[in-house]
Amino acid sequence: MIDRTAVIAALDAVVDPKSGQGLVAAGLVQGLTVAEDRAGFVMEVPAGETAIYAPVRDAAEAALKSIPGMARVSVVLTAETAPAAAPRRTAGLSKAATDQGRAKAPVATERPAHVKRVLAVASGKGGVGKSTVAVNLAAALAARGLSVGILDADVYGPSLPTMLGLSGQPDYVDGAIVPHVAHGLKAMSVGLLTKADDAMIWRGPMASQAITQMLTQTRWGTEDAPLDVLVVDLPPGTGDVQLTLIQKTPLDGAVIVSTPQEVALADARRAHTLFQRVNVPTLGLIENMSGDVFGRGGAEAEAARLGVAFLGDLPLDAALRQAGDAGRPLVSAEPDGDVAQRFAAVAARVAASLGL
Numbered sequence: 083m084i085d086r087t088a089v090i091a092a093l094d095a096v097v098d099p100k101s102g103q104g105l106v107a108a109g110l111v112q113g114l115t116v117a118e119d120r121a122g123f124v125m126e127v128p129a130g131e132t133a134i135y136a137p138v139r140d141a142a143e144a145a146l147k148s149i150p151g152m153a154r155v156s157v158v159l160t161a162e163t164a165p166a167a168a169p170r171r172t173a174g175l176s177k178a179a180t181d182q183g184r185a186k187a188p189v190a191t192e193r194p195a196h197v198k199r200v201l202a203v204a205s206g207k208g209g210v211g212k213s214t215v216a217v218n219l220a221a222a223l224a225a226r227g228l229s230v231g232i233l234d235a236d237v238y239g240p241s242l243p244t245m246l247g248l249s250g251q252p253d254y255v256d257g258a259i260v261p262h263v264a265h266g267l268k269a270m271s272v273g274l275l276t277k278a279d280d281a282m283i284w285r286g287p288m289a290s291q292a293i294t295q296m297l298t299q300t301r302w303g304t305e306d307a308p309l310d311v312l313v314v315d316l317p318p319g320t321g322d323v324q325l326t327l328i329q330k331t332p333l334d335g336a337v338i339v340s341t342p343q344e345v346a347l348a349d350a351r352r353a354h355t356l357f358q359r360v361n362v363p364t365l366g367l368i369e370n371m372s373g374d375v376f377g378r379g380g381a382e383a384e385a386a387r388l389g390v391a392f393l394g395d396l397p398l399d400a401a402l403r404q405a406g407d408a409g410r411p412l413v414s415a416e417p418d419g420d421v422a423q424r425f426a427a428v429a430a431r432v433a434a435s436l437g438l
């Protein structure tokens with residue numbers, strides 16, 4: 083069995099000629115897969131630079147092959163698609179500045195049109211209720227009178243179609259994807275674009291391309307009626323795929339969902355570090371499934387340690403799960419209930435942080 087740490091160490095010993103950093107540190111290792119006797123990843127480089135990076139790919143392959151027990155190695159070198167038409171860009175950085183950014187990791191800044199704020203909902207590990215929080219937070223923001231969209235970027239387990247009771251591929255009209263509307267939310271999910279079985283095959287660059295497409299080609303708002311906030315439900319975890327996604331998505335802030343246990347909190351900490359690396363402000367931590375089973379208060383203490391806001395806690399509550407399974411956020415189904423009130427308080431803080 084090949085050890086992932088050994089693979090990362092081997093790749094970091096290969097130097098990116100542009101930044102002088104190891105390949106992993108330089109952000110050039112995306113979608114890394116490590117199995118019993120093989121390893122592979124995608125090296126996505128700026129358009130026009132594949133020739134420079136061909137020897138680097140060869141060196142990376144050689145480094146991987148030198149790991150004992152490694153039978154098969156695959157390093158795919160791809161070029162980023164050229165930046166979109168120039169008029170979209172506003173205040174331009176100098177070429178030296180953008181190149182400097184690039185050497186570390188590809189940075190995309192293409193904002194979705196007519197969207198005022200983009201908010202990420204993230205978690206360091208799976209199954210902590212990130213999607214449940216994303217959907218109910220979106221509904222609570224809508225209940226404040228904001229126009230809200232939700233983008234399910236969780237390529238590994240798109241749950242938005244179930245949670246909002248959506249099905250059917252969206253229409254494509256006049257060059258734009260028309261989002262479904264459910265419970266007052268404009269919604270788009272990778273689960274609506276692919277067959278369920280396809281979800282697992284996504285790798286970093288493909289996933290980020292699909293998400294960029296949903297982000298920028300969906301008609302979230304119009305000039306006359308812009309969307310106030312787009313909530314993006316990120317895939318769980320803090321690996322290469324997540325890093326690529328948050329580098330490529332123009333985010334105005336992030337909230338991190340955690341359960342109260344130490345293991346989950348350690349992962350929440352990692353998620354915060356990831357956002358810091360790409361200069362996206364963490365607006366705060368939310369504790370989910372708080373209560374007797376998992377304990378209480380861990381996320382609040384962790385938020386204090388990290389120096390970020392604690393946005394609120396949500397109890398372990400069967401009604402939250404049942405509402406999600408039934409395709410209706412609990413915040414919409416029971417707008418006067420305890421859970422809706424808690425989400426309203428979280429939404430008030432988030433809206434204030436985003437200047438909405």
Ligand SMILES: Nc1ncnc2c1ncn2[C@@H]1O[C@H](COP(=O)(O)OP(=O)(O)OP(=O)(O)O)[C@@H](O)[C@H]1O
Nearest residue numbers: 208209210211212213214318371397398399403406
């Ligand atoms: N506070 C809660 N009380 C009870 N059940 C909950 C709560 N939060 C989430 N759940 C349930 O836990 C399960 C996992 O939640 P959810 O899909 O939102 O998590 P996730 O972190 O997005 O998962 P993944 O990482 O797999 O995408 C779901 O069945 C959901 O209904």
